Amino acid sequence: MLLDVSRACRDPGQSYPFKAEADIEPMTVLDDPVRFTNVRLSGQMTGAGEAVRLSATVEADVESRCALCLEPVKQHLTAEIDALFAREPDPDDPDQFPLEGYRIETNDVAREALLLELPMRFLCSDSCKGICPTCGTNRNIAPCTCQEGGERQNPFSALSKLLTEDEEV
Numbered sequence: 001m002l003l004d005v006s007r008a009c010r011d012p013g014q015s016y017p018f019k020a021e022a023d024i025e026p027m028t029v030l031d032d033p034v035r036f037t038n039v040r041l042s043g044q045m046t047g048a049g050e051a052v053r054l055s056a057t058v059e060a061d062v063e064s065r066c067a068l069c070l071e072p073v074k075q076h077l078t079a080e081i082d083a084l085f086a087r088e089p090d091p092d093d094p095d096q097f098p099l100e101g102y103r104i105e106t107n108d109v110a111r112e113a114l115l116l117e118l119p120m121r122f123l124c125s126d127s128c129k130g131i132c133p134t135c136g137t138n139r140n141i142a143p144c145t146c147q148e149g150g151e152r153q154n155p156f157s158a159l160s161k162l163l164t165e166d167e168e169v
């Protein structure tokens with residue numbers, strides 16, 4: 001949304017508290033759908049000549065899918081914003097955004113901050129059993145019997161055994 005920063009522009013050096021919301025388009029991150037909802041910012045804006053500095057916390061709910069079982073996952077995310085809104089933002093500085101008139105757009109700055117806080121992968125729970133690679137069953141919902149007998153053939157367990165033996169030498 002557009003946030004009115006005219007107070008800060010009129011009174012450089014003075015900090016004004018603010019609250020704002022933001023709308024972030026659904027996106028795809030590393031092949032996973034990511035959707036931010038209830039995006040809220042709160043913090044301070046400070047005028048600095050022809051620029052406004054924004055120091056804020058942004059909170060949002062983020063919806064994606066579990067990396068193991070592909071079921072929907074919803075998490076709460078918090079990120080810090082320290083951005084400069086300038087008449088002529090430096091395109092090489094990721095913390096600078098455009099100041100147009102006496103308004104700033106909160107959507108971009110909120111999205112950039114939240115993306116930096118995304119977990120490497122989403123998990124529905126720490127104990128997610130995932131999908132069986134053999135039969136495709138979601139093992140959180142129903143057990144399957146594919147594991148039996150196959151586990152010892154796993155090339156990774158053979159490899160980790162080799163590595164362990166190496167270390168002991």
Ligand SMILES: [Zn+2]
Pocket residue numbers: 066067068069070071123124125128129130
């Ligand atoms: Zn899962």
Ligand SMILES: [Zn+2]
Pocket residue numbers: 132133134135136137144145146147
């Ligand atoms: Zn199975």
